[in-house]
Amino acid sequence: MKEKLNKLRDEFLEQLAQAKDSDYLHELELKYLSRKGELSQIMRSLKDLSLDLRQEIGELANNVKLELQSKFAEMSQTINNYSNKSGKIDITLPGGRIPQGHLNPITLVQQEMEDIFISLGFKILDGPELESDYYNFTALNIPPTHPARDMQDTFYVDLKNKDGQYDLLMRTQTSPVQIRAMQKYGAPLRALIPGRCFRSEATDARHEHTFYQVEGLLIDKNINFSNLKSLLEIVGQKLFGQNTKLRMRPKFFPFVEPGNNGEYTCFLCQGQGCRVCKYTGWLEIVGAGLVHPAVLKAGGLNPDIYSGLAFGFGLNRLAMLKYNINDVRLFNNGDLKFLEQF
Numbered sequence: 023m024k025e026k027l028n029k030l031r032d033e034f035l036e037q038l039a040q041a042k043d044s045d046y047l048h049e050l051e052l053k054y055l056s057r058k059g060e061l062s063q064i065m066r067s068l069k070d071l072s073l074d075l076r077q078e079i080g081e082l083a084n085n086v087k088l089e090l091q092s093k094f095a096e097m098s099q100t101i102n103n104y105s106n107k108s109g110k111i112d113i114t115l116p117g118g119r120i121p122q123g124h125l126n127p128i129t130l131v132q133q134e135m136e137d138i139f140i141s142l143g144f145k146i147l148d149g150p151e152l153e154s155d156y157y158n159f160t161a162l163n164i165p166p167t168h169p170a171r172d173m174q175d176t177f178y179v180d181l182k183n184k185d186g187q188y189d190l191l192m193r194t195q196t197s198p199v200q201i202r203a204m205q206k207y208g209a210p211l212r213a214l215i216p217g218r219c220f221r222s223e224a225t226d227a228r229h230e231h232t233f234y235q236v237e238g239l240l241i242d243k244n245i246n247f248s249n250l251k252s253l254l255e256i257v258g259q260k261l262f263g264q265n266t267k268l269r270m271r272p273k274f275f276p277f278v279e280p281g282n283n284g285e286y287t288c289f290l291c292q293g294q295g296c297r298v299c300k301y302t303g304w305l306e307i308v309g310a311g312l313v314h315p316a317v318l319k320a321g322g323l324n325p326d327i328y329s330g331l332a333f334g335f336g337l338n339r340l341a342m343l344k345y346n347i348n349d350v351r352l353f354n355n356g357d358l359k360f361l362e363q364f
């Protein structure tokens with residue numbers, strides 16, 4: 023009987039040590055510890071023994087029972103903790119994932135531009151989004167009655183200045199910071215100016231009232247058109263690859279002379295013609311030109327000594343091309359399903 027008890031004890035402990043889940047534990051409990059289990063059977067057979075033996079073995083059997091019950095309880099506790107049903111923390115489980123934010127694709131393109139121009143010795147500047155009529159138009163060679171004002175649908179702000187005139191507007195372009203930069207830093211100057219701009223547009227898949235530009239300004243002595251062309255060529259190659267070509271076509275901007283539109287080889291079809299470049303092989307991406315003497319003057323510089331080049335990229339358009347985004351309104355609508363792709 024003693025032997026039987028010891029054997030049962032050893033067997034039980036051996037099997038208990040292998041327990042991995044609560045189903046296994048339950049089976050073990052049924053087999054050994056329940057009322058019909060092996061231990062109870064031994065206890066029941068005690069009544070057939072002599073009084074002396076009954077006492078001795080009974081005591082032993084009781085001790086074994088207590089030991090097995092307490093070992094069993096210990097193990098169920100461990101297994102419960104592991105499956106975290108008890109609400110306790112299992113420090114061996116891998117940690118939960120902390121959700122991370124995403125950069126807007128426009129920010130990504132802006133940072134890429136900044137990297138390119140910092141490597142070319144440009145400083146990064148910014149300027150006010152609420153701008154004066156003077157900086158946004160007049161100083162850029164667009165006087166109050168000039169028809170070129172109609173080229174930009176402007177949000178005027180309903181606030182009069184000290185002379186009783188409406189003077190504030192949401193800037194329609196980053197170009198006013200050209201003037202601010204010249205006034206503040208003088209010449210020579212190399213500046214890249216990313217920023218948010220606003221136009222009173224009827225929005226659709228290609229037009230948005232709030233959008234981003236990045237302006238470039240380089241002022242020095244003897245700056246000429248070939249400087250502009252080679253600079254934009256380098257930028258195009260860094261943005262779209264080594265084989266990218268640039269073509270420049272005349273375009274009127276009042277603050278540059280001559281003014282032009284820069285177009286790059288379509289990087290999607292390598293200039294073969296596709297839906298994105300409307301089968302022309304070229305992508306119209308940058309407005310540019312040599313800084314108009316009137317603009318240099320407004321910036322406080324002498325146009326007989328200094329000349330300059332300026333350009334403006336539309337960041338929304340760049341990001342749309344680069345990431346194959348088909349609706350400009352996606353950038354501002356805060357939809358996580360869109361943003362989380364970048």
Ligand code: PHE
Binds near residue numbers: 333
């Ligand atoms: N500011 C112009 C626009 O918004 C772009 C531009 C910048 C053109 C600098 C020439 C030089 O369309």
